[in-house]
Amino acid sequence: MLSSAWLIPIVPLGTFVINIFFGKRLKGASAYISILAIGFGFFYSLGILFRVFGGERLDASLLWVPLAGEMRLGVGLLIDELAAVMLLVVTSVSLMVQIYSVGYMHGDIRYSRFYAYLSLFSAAMLGLVLANSYALLFVCWELVGLTSYLLIGFWFEKKEAANAGQKAFITTKLGDIGMFIGILVLLANVGSLGFKEVFHFAEAGEMSVGLITVASLLLFCGAVGKSAQFPLHVWLPDAMEGPTPVSALIHAATMVAAGVYLVARSFPLFALSPAALEVVATIGIITAFLAASIALVQNDIKRILAYSTISQLGFMMTALGVGGYTAGIFHLFTHAFFKALLFLGAGSMIHAAHINDIRQMGGLFKKMPITGWTFLLACLSIAGVPPLAGFWSKDEIFLEALRTGHTVILVVGLLTACMTAFYMFRLFFITFTGIYRGDHPIHESPWVMTLPLALLGFMAVFAGLPGSPLMGNGFHHFVHFEECGVEPSGMVMALSILAGLVGIFLAWLLYYRQAWDPRKLIKAAPGAYRFLLNKWYFDEVYQAGVVRPVLGLSRVLDWIDLRGVDGGVNGVAWVAVLISKIKRLFDIYIVDGLVNLSGAFFMALGKVGRKFQTGLVQNYALVLLFGVVILVLAKLFLGG
Numbered sequence: 001m002l003s004s005a006w007l008i009p010i011v012p013l014g015t016f017v018i019n020i021f022f023g024k025r026l027k028g029a030s031a032y033i034s035i036l037a038i039g040f041g042f043f044y045s046l047g048i049l050f051r052v053f054g055g056e057r058l059d060a061s062l063l064w065v066p067l068a069g070e071m072r073l074g075v076g077l078l079i080d081e082l083a084a085v086m087l088l089v090v091t092s093v094s095l096m097v098q099i100y101s102v103g104y105m106h107g108d109i110r111y112s113r114f115y116a117y118l119s120l121f122s123a124a125m126l127g128l129v130l131a132n133s134y135a136l137l138f139v140c141w142e143l144v145g146l147t148s149y150l151l152i153g154f155w156f157e158k159k160e161a162a163n164a165g166q167k168a169f170i171t172t173k174l175g176d177i178g179m180f181i182g183i184l185v186l187l188a189n190v191g192s193l194g195f196k197e198v199f200h201f202a203e204a205g206e207m208s209v210g211l212i213t214v215a216s217l218l219l220f221c222g223a224v225g226k227s228a229q230f231p232l233h234v235w236l237p238d239a240m241e242g243p244t245p246v247s248a249l250i251h252a253a254t255m256v257a258a259g260v261y262l263v264a265r266s267f268p269l270f271a272l273s274p275a276a277l278e279v280v281a282t283i284g285i286i287t288a289f290l291a292a293s294i295a296l297v298q299n300d301i302k303r304i305l306a307y308s309t310i311s312q313l314g315f316m317m318t319a320l321g322v323g324g325y326t327a328g329i330f331h332l333f334t335h336a337f338f339k340a341l342l343f344l345g346a347g348s349m350i351h352a353a354h355i356n357d358i359r360q361m362g363g364l365f366k367k368m369p370i371t372g373w374t375f376l377l378a379c380l381s382i383a384g385v386p387p388l389a390g391f392w393s394k395d396e397i398f399l400e401a402l403r404t405g406h407t408v409i410l411v412v413g414l415l416t417a418c419m420t421a422f423y424m425f426r427l428f429f430i431t432f433t434g435i436y437r438g439d440h441p442i443h444e445s446p447w448v449m450t451l452p453l454a455l456l457g458f459m460a461v462f463a464g465l466p467g468s469p470l471m472g473n474g475f476h477h478f479v480h481f482e483e484c485g486v487e488p489s490g491m492v493m494a495l496s497i498l499a500g501l502v503g504i505f506l507a508w509l510l511y512y513r514q515a516w517d518p519r520k521l522i523k524a525a526p527g528a529y530r531f532l533l534n535k536w537y538f539d540e541v542y543q544a545g546v547v548r549p550v551l552g553l554s555r556v557l558d559w560i561d562l563r564g565v566d567g568g569v570n571g572v573a574w575v576a577v578l579i580s581k582i583k584r585l586f587d588i589y590i591v592d593g594l595v596n597l598s599g600a601f602f603m604a605l606g607k608v609g610r611k612f613q614t615g616l617v618q619n620y621a622l623v624l625l626f627g628v629v630i631l632v633l634a635k636l637f638l639g640g
Contacts, residue, residue: 009126023112030112045087078132093253175225182218216276227259240302244347252340281321288314324400337459374457383421389464421503429511
């Protein structure tokens with residue numbers, strides 16, 4: 001079964017081809033073909049999970065490409081505990097998103113193309129998970145980036161969507177450049193890009209710690225781009241211009257999860273470099289805090305969730321950076337379900353209210369009870385309220401920070417958890433309680449949309465139990481890398497719960513009980529409010545420090561190209577044409593003119609001479625006589 005796991009990405013790849021070429025003829029059937037394909041992948045992944053749980057593993061190279069010298073590029077499958085977990089996450093969330101999209105995208109003019117792109121997106125991510133080398137991983141990595149560009153800009157007739165797709169593609173490519181250089185560093189030193197060979201080479205001491213640090217940090221550049229970590233986080237909020245199911249897939253199980261997966265897969269390399277781990281932890285906690293602070297004041301429902309995703313990804317990176325391999329993977333696992341639920345719930349609300357601004361919603365709970373209850377479960381889970389999934393995974397991150405002596409990270413993490421609970425329940429109370437402030441009639445979404453919400457709601461509650469102390473930290477023992485979790489700490493658990501409850505309580509006071517008017521708080525600190533509302537002015541800084549200088553340089557280079565390079569070439573061509581014209585005139589009027597003149601002269605002379613050629617003997621005799629007379633006269637007068 002494990003040796004045929006290549007079917008998991010290949011089948012959705014096949015449905016991509018079918019929908020691209022025959023989608024218009026298939027019409028609505030294109031959705032069901034894609035759903036069946038990813039459904040096959042889900043059940044196959046379940047089977048693989050049970051096999052791996054039973055002790056089976058696979059690391060097989062299907063193709064070896066020889067390079068210069070001893071270098072080899074392998075393309076094959078790697079199925080271990082990490083791959084088994086990720087396969088389940090990707091296929092389950094993708095399945096829910098594709099079922100949900102049947103209702104959400106109904107009537108779209110590019111319906112079959114949408115499902116083709118979803119299939120390709122899932123296939124690329126699944127191929128990335130199954131890759132046993134950096135070579136194949138990078139190919140799938142770039143395919144994930146391409147497909148995200150196509151899906152973010154799916155409604156490309158909107159300028160905002162087209163720009164968002166370009167921004168995501170270009171920003172992530174900055175990180176990919178570093179990652180590619182890191183892969184080349186490994187290839188040059190190891191001679192292979194297979195995970196097993198690279199990790200064995202490093203663990204055997206064949207690479208210096210400095211070289212391992214450089215290679216690890218270069219690989220991390222790719223993760224910074226794909227997982228929207230500081231300072232390359234700016235593309236993810238703009239990616240909300242794509243259809244909401246796409247946002248759910250990107251944020252929960254595919255593109256942004258790829259960066260965390262890369263660091264987790266490369267953890268044997270990172271573990272050999274304390275400096276690299278410190279960088280990962282520092283970037284992670286900065287990202288978590290920064291994004292959470294921005295989410296506090298946003299009013300677009302999808303942007304709030306986007307910054308929430310960035311913050312949670314920061315938590316995952318922090319966990320990996322402090323050495324908590326299982327904690328990071330565990331949070332990735334639980335986050336996939338409650339974040340997919342949040343985005344699909346937001347899509348249900350947008351589908352009903354036809355607006356993204358939470359200030360124009362309100363009172364939705366009465367009209368949309370299924371969406372309301374499931375969204376509440378997701379909010380409680382991400383806020384870290386026990387015994388929901390988010391509590392167990394986030395608590396593990398705080399425990400790892402405490403165990404490794406990262407006190408500052410622990411304090412900032414708790415503050416960020418408090419902010420997370422606040423902005424999520426700010427969102428919940430504004431949209432689901434009070435009175436409806438919109439104009440469009442509200443109704444619950446169809447069952448094809450609410451069924452995935454219910455299933456994901458179940459996972460948002462119970463997905464964390466396998467990794468909890470209640471079940472002996474089974475998740476950690478399954479995916480462990482050296483460490484298998486840490487002993488629970490009553491103090492950390494209490495602080496984690498308190499942070500979430502304080503955030504919920506403050507949101508309840510401000511937006512449900514309305515004990516204070518939030519507008520007065522804004523007036524009390526207008527500078528701080530503008531600072532957060534403008535997202536710490538990162539876009540403005542990049543615009544002023546990167547975009548405008550690059551555009552200015554491009555204009556200078558364009559002028560040099562047009563006036564200098566092209567102008568020089570055109571000038572040389574103009575001179576050549578002028579010389580050719582002069583030569584043409586010289587040829588026509590001098591060379592040809594002299595030839596034609598001599599020809600005309602002799603032609604005229606011939607015409608005159610022709611008069612003397614009459615053919616009459618008497619004329620010739622007369623001329624002869626005339627000549628004789630002239631000779632005689634000359635003799636007489638001239639003498640001689």
